[in-house]
Amino acid sequence: MELETTRDENREKSLLRVAMKGALNTDTAPGFEEALSDAVQENWQLLVLDMKELDYISSAGLRVIFKAAKQQKGEGRSLAVANRQPQIEKVFEILQALPDMAVFANDAELDDYLDAMQAKVKGG
Amino acid sequence: MFGRSFTTRLILPVTVACAAVIGLGLTIDYQFSRSRILSSLEENARTSVEGTVTSLQELFTGVESSARLLSEALTALPEQAQLEQLARSMVDSNPNIAGASIVPTQENLANERGVYLYRKGDQLAVASAEAFTIDARQRDWVRRVSIEGESAWSTPRPSPAGNVISFAAPLRRADGDGDAIFAIATVDLALSALDNILAGLKLDRHGFGFLVSPDDVLVGSPEGRMIADPFETLFPGIDPAELSSDAPRLADSGASTVCPSNGAPCELRLAAVGGTRWRLGIVFSVDEVLAPLRDYQLRVATVGILMLVVLATLITSITRRVTKPLIGLSAASESIARGDLDVPLPDAPPSDEVGQLVDAFDSMRRDLGSYLKTLEAETQRRGRLEGELAAAREIQMAMVPQGGEAHFRKDRIELWARVRPARAVGGDLYSFESRDGALLFAIGDVSDKGVPAALFMARAMSLIQQWELQSGITPPHIALRQLNDALCRDNDACMFLTLTLGVLHQNTGSLEYASGGHCAPILLREGSAKSVEQQRGPALGLQPELDFPTNTLQIQADDRLFFYTDGFDEAQNPQEEQLGEERLLNLLQISDGLPLTETGDDAFDQVDAFARSEPQADDMTLLAIEMRGQRRAPLQKEAASLTVNSELPSASALWLKKHWNSLGLWDEGLHDLLLVLEEVTCNIRDHAGLGADAQIALSLERFEDRVELECIDAGVPFDPLTGAHGAELGATTEDAEIGGLGVHLITRLTNRQFYRRESGRNILRMRLALPEDQLMNLESGEG
Numbered sequence: 041m042e043l044e045t046t047r048d049e050n051r052e053k054s055l056l057r058v059a060m061k062g063a064l065n066t067d068t069a070p071g072f073e074e075a076l077s078d079a080v081q082e083n084w085q086l087l088v089l090d091m092k093e094l095d096y097i098s099s100a101g102l103r104v105i106f107k108a109a110k111q112q113k114g115e116g117r118s119l120a121v122a123n124r125q126p127q128i129e130k131v132f133e134i135l136q137a138l139p140d141m142a143v144f145a146n147d148a149e150l151d152d153y154l155d156a157m158q159a160k161v162k163g164g
Numbered sequence: 165m166f167g168r169s170f171t172t173r174l175i176l177p178v179t180v181a182c183a184a185v186i187g188l189g190l191t192i193d194y195q196f197s198r199s200r201i202l203s204s205l206e207e208n209a210r211t212s213v214e215g216t217v218t219s220l221q222e223l224f225t226g227v228e229s230s231a232r233l234l235s236e237a238l239t240a241l242p243e244q245a246q247l248e249q250l251a252r253s254m255v256d257s258n259p260n261i262a263g264a265s266i267v268p269t270q271e272n273l274a275n276e277r278g279v280y281l282y283r284k285g286d287q288l289a290v291a292s293a294e295a296f297t298i299d300a301r302q303r304d305w306v307r308r309v310s311i312e313g314e315s316a317w318s319t320p321r322p323s324p325a326g327n328v329i330s331f332a333a334p335l336r337r338a339d340g341d342g343d344a345i346f347a348i349a350t351v352d353l354a355l356s357a358l359d360n361i362l363a364g365l366k367l368d369r370h371g372f373g374f375l376v377s378p379d380d381v382l383v384g385s386p387e388g389r390m391i392a393d394p395f396e397t398l399f400p401g402i403d404p405a406e407l408s409s410d411a412p413r414l415a416d417s418g419a420s421t422v423c424p425s426n427g428a429p430c431e432l433r434l435a436a437v438g439g440t441r442w443r444l445g446i447v448f449s450v451d452e453v454l455a456p457l458r459d460y461q462l463r464v465a466t467v468g469i470l471m472l473v474v475l476a477t478l479i480t481s482i483t484r485r486v487t488k489p490l491i492g493l494s495a496a497s498e499s500i501a502r503g504d505l506d507v508p509l510p511d512a513p514p515s516d517e518v519g520q521l522v523d524a525f526d527s528m529r530r531d532l533g534s535y536l537k538t539l540e541a542e543t544q545r546r547g548r549l550e551g552e553l554a555a556a557r558e559i560q561m562a563m564v565p566q567g568g569e570a571h572f573r574k575d576r577i578e579l580w581a582r583v584r585p586a587r588a589v590g591g592d593l594y595s596f597e598s599r600d601g602a603l604l605f606a607i608g609d610v611s612d613k614g615v616p617a618a619l620f621m622a623r624a625m626s627l628i629q630q631w632e633l634q635s636g637i638t639p640p641h642i643a644l645r646q647l648n649d650a651l652c653r654d655n656d657a658c659m660f661l662t663l664t665l666g667v668l669h670q671n672t673g674s675l676e677y678a679s680g681g682h683c684a685p686i687l688l689r690e691g692s693a694k695s696v697e698q699q700r701g702p703a704l705g706l707q708p709e710l711d712f713p714t715n716t717l718q719i720q721a722d723d724r725l726f727f728y729t730d731g732f733d734e735a736q737n738p739q740e741e742q743l744g745e746e747r748l749l750n751l752l753q754i755s756d757g758l759p760l761t762e763t764g765d766d767a768f769d770q771v772d773a774f775a776r777s778e779p780q781a782d783d784m785t786l787l788a789i790e791m792r793g794q795r796r797a798p799l800q801k802e803a804a805s806l807t808v809n810s811e812l813p814s815a816s817a818l819w820l821k822k823h824w825n826s827l828g829l830w831d832e833g834l835h836d837l838l839l840v841l842e843e844v845t846c847n848i849r850d851h852a853g854l855g856a857d858a859q860i861a862l863s864l865e866r867f868e869d870r871v872e873l874e875c876i877d878a879g880v881p882f883d884p885l886t887g888a889h890g891a892e893l894g895a896t897t898e899d900a901e902i903g904g905l906g907v908h909l910i911t912r913l914t915n916r917q918f919y920r921r922e923s924g925r926n927i928l929r930m931r932l933a934l935p936e937d938q939l940m941n942l943e944s945g946e947g
Contacts, residue, residue: 066813066846096835098842099905106902113897127835134912135905136894 041096043068045075053154054085061093064101073104080111086157087112088150092123097131109138118142122150171487178483179476186475190468194461201457209453216365216373217437217444223260223361224440227351230254230261231315231333234349239337241268241347244279248290251281254351255288262325262354266335268347269310282325282352291324306332306348313345317442319381320355320392327390328352329383355390358383365444368452376434378441380404404434404443421447489518493525505533553588553615560589560618563625565596571761574598576721577670579605580764581787584731590783591617591661592729593625597632601670604632607787608663608682609729611703617783620659620705624651631665640665641678641714644701648680648712651705660705664727673719673791678712680704683733686752687717688724693753695745696725721793724760726752726767731784735771738778743771757872757931758918760790766920798865798872800827808858808877813845816862820873827866830938836913837873837932843906844875844884844928852879852926869939870915874929882926883919884910 041063048057056079064072079087089105091097105121112119120142124132131137144150234250241247247266254264263282280291305318315333322328335347358375362384365373374384380395395404399421421432430449437444451458492510499507509526512519561568564583572579581594591610596603606628610617627650631643638646643665651661664685666677677685681703687696699713719725728748735743751770755763767786790796802823806815817838824834848860854877861876882888884907891904911917914930921927 065817065842096838098839099909100842100846102905103903106897106900109897110900110902127832131839131909135908138897138900139894140896 041065041068043072043094045072047079053158055088055154056082056084056086057088057090059090059092063096064094064104065096065098066100069098069100069104072101073107076104076108077111080108080115083115083117085117086154087117087119088144089119089121090123091121091125091128094128095125097128099135102131102135102137106138109141120144120150120153122147170490171483174483174487175476175480178479179472182475182479183472186468186471190464194464197460197464198457201460202454205453205456212365213435213444213446216361217435219361219364220358220375220437220442220444221439223353223357224437224442226258227261227331227353228315228333228440230257230264231331231349231351234266235315235333235335238266238335238347238349241266241335247279248281251279252288255281255283260353260357261351262328262357263323263352265350266347267306267350269345278347282323284325289324305330306350309334309348310345317377317379318350319377319379320383320390322390323352325352325354327355329355329358329377355384365446368448368455371430371446371448371452374445374447375437376404376443376445382445399432402432404445486518489522493522496525500529500532505529505536550588556615556618557585557588560585560622563622564594570594570596572596572598574603575670576792577603577668578760578790578792579603579788580760581607581785582764582768583783583785584768584780585613585618585783586731586780587614589615589618591621592731592783592785593621593628594727594785594787595625595628595632596787597629600637602637603668603670603789604637604666605668605727605787605789606632606663606665607727607729607785608661609731609783609785611660613783616657616659620657620661624661624663624704627651628663628665637667639678639714640667640676641701641712644678644680644704644712645710648704648710649708652708655705658706660703662703662729666727668719668789673721675717675719675725676714677717678714680712683728683730686726686728686749688726688752688756689720690722691753691756693726693749693756695749719789719791721791722795723791723793724752724756724763725789727787727789729783729785731780731782732767732771732786734782735775735784736778736781737775743774747774754916755918757796757870757916759796760788762920764788795868798867800866801863802827802865803861803863805859805861808849808852808854808860809856810849812849812860813842816841816845819862820864823864827864829866829871830935833871833932833935833938837871837930839909840913840930841873841875843909847882847884847888847906848875848877848879851882852877854879869934871932871934872929873914873932874927876925876927878925881921883921884928885917885919 043060043062043064045061046059048059049055050057058076058079060072062068087108105119109119121132122144123146124143132143142153144153231254234254238250242250251264251266255261261283263280265278265280267278267280281288282291283289303318303321305316309316309332313334313336315331318330318332320327320329323330330350330352332348332350334345335349336345362373362375372384374382374391376395377383382391382393382395382398384391391398395402402421421430428449430447433446433448435444435446436442489510489512496507496509509522509529512522514520514523561583564570565572565581568584569582570579577598579596581596583590583592583594585592590613592608593610594605594607596605598604608621608624608628610620610624624647627647631638631647644663647663647665660681662679662681662683664677664679664682666675668675677698679698679700681700684696684698684700686693696715696717698715701712702710717725733743733745733748751767752763755766755770758766764786768784771784804819806812806819820838820841821834824837845860848854852858858878861874863872863874865872865874888907889904890907891901893908895901910930913932915933916931918929918931919927
């Protein structure tokens with residue numbers, strides 16, 4: 041199975057949403073790693089991996105996400121995942137993947153988070 | 165090696181030390197000799213110079229005094245005949261005087277006479293006075309004398325008697341207005357006479373002596389050439405006044421210059437000729453003067469080198485002679501190390517240390533020889549014994565069915581057994597026979613181990629086989645009683661045997677068994693193992709006419725029954741812990757899913773893993789019986805071979821999806837197994853080191869209660885369950901490792917994993933239990 045990614049840029053909020061569709065496995069991981077590496081270098085404050093249509097993720101795929109999360113965090117920015125399907129969530133749980141990473145169950149949670157962030161910035 | 169380096173180590177330092185001593189001696193001697201040679205050269209030069217100065221002094225003084233004598237004696241020009249007489253007596257008075265003249269001054273020319281006499285061979289010749297007088301008067305130096313009234317020396321000049329220098333003195337007479345010079349007397353001094361004297365001054369080959377006139381004109385005629393040049397022309401830049409010295413020494417301050425005769429660098433010295441204004445000059449080359457010293461240096465060096473060569477040769481030959489036996493001994497020891505004990509030893513004088521060493525070596529060699537002979541005999545004896553024991557082991561193994569490891573199947577009954585003695589031979593036994601719809605079997609353990617146990621085991625085996633083969637089936641407890649009575653006969657050594665006999669009726673699955681002191685079997689039923697309670701009689705061979713209780717057990721489909729000897733549960737690890745019943749139950753339970761043969765293998769492997777380096781202390785025997793049912797047999801099986809290339813993970817995933825769906829299995833299971841399969845195939849693709857055309861074998865089996873995925877590859881031995889690096893889980897973003905997640909997916913997404921290496925292949929089997937609802941589906945499906 042292939043992996044398709046769609047970018048949704050929100051410059052106002054410095055948010056890049058990458059929607060993933062298909063399977064992130066040993067075959068698709070190298071391409072995704074490249075795409076994600078580019079995204080990391082664009083200095084988005086928040087990078088959200090939208091997994092609504094991601095059906096499969098293997099350890100090779102998680103490796104890529106780990107790497108990107110490390111890079112983002114190293115620059116003082118964040119990487120979050122959203123809308124995980126149950127089987128994807130299961131893999132994250134089994135591997136106890138990045139307990140400190142923000143996870144949004146749905147778009148509403150993400151919006152709340154962004155609002156809160158913005159309020160915090162304004163308040164500060 | 166030893167000899168060469170030892171000899172070299174001896175020769176080198178001794179030679180160097182000798183060279184140092186010789187060098188030191190020669191240097192000291194040279195220093196003394198050098199100063200002696202130098203002072204002797206100096207002395208020679210001084211003597212030579214002083215002698216020359218004295219001779220010159222005499223010569224010049226003689227000439228000057230002759231002329232002055234004349235000037236004092238004459239106050240007027242005498243008659244011509246008398247003049248000649250005077251001149252003649254002057255010439256005669258000194259053999260070095262080449263000629264003499266008395267020349268009237270200009271004013272007296274008209275009325276007065278003159279004379280010039282010179283040596284021509286042995287005779288004296290008189291020159292034409294008039295012509296000579298005019299000629300003489302025109303000479304500068306004569307004119308100067310007549311004008312200044314002071315006597316003076318001429319520069320060298322040719323004369324009828326050869327090259328000369330002349331001294332002129334004025335002749336005066338009292339006059340009205342004071343002294344008047346009326347004539348000049350000249351005396352010619354042959355340059356050859358000067359040269360004879362100067363020749364004695366030759367200090368070296370190119371140097372020469374010369375005279376410097378009071379006018380600083382250099383005078384001499386070396387090799388017949390007349391020199392009469394101003395000093396400055398020949399030695400530009402040197403002021404002769406600064407060089408003069410009353411007592412000339414070679415070391416005195418002189419000047420360095422270039423030798424006019426050959427252009428070589430040389431030294432210049434001047435010395436005053438006492439009583440005259442003449443100076444003696446010497447040109448010499450320090451190098452040439454010091455040639456005798458250099459000759460001496462060369463001689464010393466040659467002698468030194470010669471001495472060193474002779475000494476080195478002597479030292480080498482002496483050292484070689486001394487170390488020759490040692491080198492021989494070293495070579496001999498190498499030969500002996502290779503096993504040649506008869507190698508000849510070097511000759512050495514028996515009295516010295518080397519001789520003693522050779523003697524000691526010889527005696528060591530003899531001792532070694534006799535020791536080796538003993539060892540050889542001992543080795544042969546042991547080899548024979550081992551050969552006999554190996555034969556005995558073969559014979560013993562031939563006594564038990566299928567030579568020590570048996571696998572038997574008939575209808576629903578499957579049996580696997582193995583005996584493994586702790587030594588070459590042992591006292592454990594198993595046996596079985598299938599006849600008349602029943603499986604008769606025995607497992608036993610003779611007290612002690614090794615050869616005595618093996619012999620008693622052989623006796624027991626023959627009796628057991630009699631039971632197995634006699635017509636009709638004698639119940640086990642009865643058979644035990646008969647066996648006990650038979651073994652008790654002539655058993656003075658009091659050997660004994662624990663033994664279990666059993667009869668399994670294949671159709672009904674009912675098992676009848678009796679134990680003579682033997683441990684109870686383990687029953688593995690529905691995935692759980694437990695020890696069966698049994699009635700047990702005494703061990704066999706000690707007391708005759710005893711009764712044995714009987715036990716019965718109903719065997720169900722899929723049951724496994726394990727009989728074993730105490731070598732199993734009493735196996736020890738290096739910490740002296742015993743395996744124990746609990747671990748034994750556990751390990752049999754773990755391998756429940758494996759085929760019976762593999763379970764048996766696994767049991768032995770697990771015990772070995774537990775014992776680690778601890779050697780097997782007791783004989784070990786395991787006999788396993790399975791009543792085959794549905795549980796362990798796959799209901800469906802799919803298998804495929806896939807090529808190992810970059811597409812292996814995706815091709816495997818396709819294969820799994822296709823068959824998973826055709827087997828009608830649940831979706832979540834597929835997702836988990838796809839993840840696991842991706843990890844496994846990626847591992848093989850990237851790390852197994854397989855060639856381009858290599859294949860892996862995949863199989864998917866569906867059992868009643870589970871699904872099993874097996875993957876076989878012929879790559880490098882690799883157990884992904886223990887060999888792969890697993891990242892620590894639950895780390896935060898900063899600490900998380902990138903990679904190392906795969907093994908966690910394999911172990912957490914499947915219920916059990918089995919790895920084994922067999923015939924050069926990695927075999928990985930992973931079990932996924934069917935969820936409850938799937939079991940229901942199956943039942944309803946079958947229903």
